[in-house]
Amino acid sequence: MIASIFTKSRPFNYILVSSLLVLCFLIYHFSFFGTSENDTFSLSEGIQKLVILFFLIASLFITNFITKRNGLSKDNSFSALFFVSFLLFIPSVFDDFKIVLSAFFNLLAMRRLISMKSLLTPKEKIFDASLWIFIAALFHFWSILFIFIVFVSIVFHVSGDYRNWVLPLIAFFTVGILFLFFSLIINEEWISSVGSQMSINFKFYPYEKSANNLALVLYALFSISFLISMIFTLSRRPIMMLASYKKVIFAFLISVLVYIISPDKSNALLLFGLMPVSILATGFIEINKDSVLKEIVIGTILATGILLFIFQL
Structure with a gap:
């Protein structure tokens, strides 16, 4: 039922998943009303929450754009469905302004890097992607590790030109100089x-809510399953798409590393892996011909996301 609805890329499907995202976002925030300290919020807090919602919706459509525009999926909307389904695993991200912004800028970088397979304007894409990654690092520093995918892309496509290897360094100094300049003028606390x-903090501590721990475990189990499936089915993918799929795999592995080494661990950090996991899950659904299995996998992930969202309120 669900698989048949999202097999085609229809405007209705995107309205459906966007509405689910907005509904859960509103439920999450209004669920805190009624407590003494959360009866109301200021205008600035309200604007910040709307900005978070805007960037989450934008991230949803950029993920779908990356998937479809670069041939990482067929003409369907599974990636959008999986993005929202896995987003419900981590409702705490609805309140994490910096993580949402950092993940969004990394998505812009991945959009440029995956499109490098066309070999059109590679230097501009390398510089743009590096620029977005270093901007993302201003909001969550360890997202800077995604710069590794820039060098992977250079190796895959344009390693022969030495100038391509220098462009990330130029982007680094561009962002660094501009950041220092505006920090010294506006607010020096940005630097600190x-x-x-x-x-770096490798220590793991259980979350206070058991639902948060369960969400982390189930997210890990689903994503690892899809990762293994992608690795073992790469030989069945189109040859011209192999580099793009490998970048997606690298992006997922880096998102795991970002979570592991970040000092303040929360499930919101899983947002960095939502785009690659959505693509890996879509690849799993498309490579399997068993319609019953597709329905079970999609229904299970969506139902699990909704239940975990409710339990974490």
């Missing part, structure tokens, strides 16, 4: 804020 994020 970024500096405080540079520490």
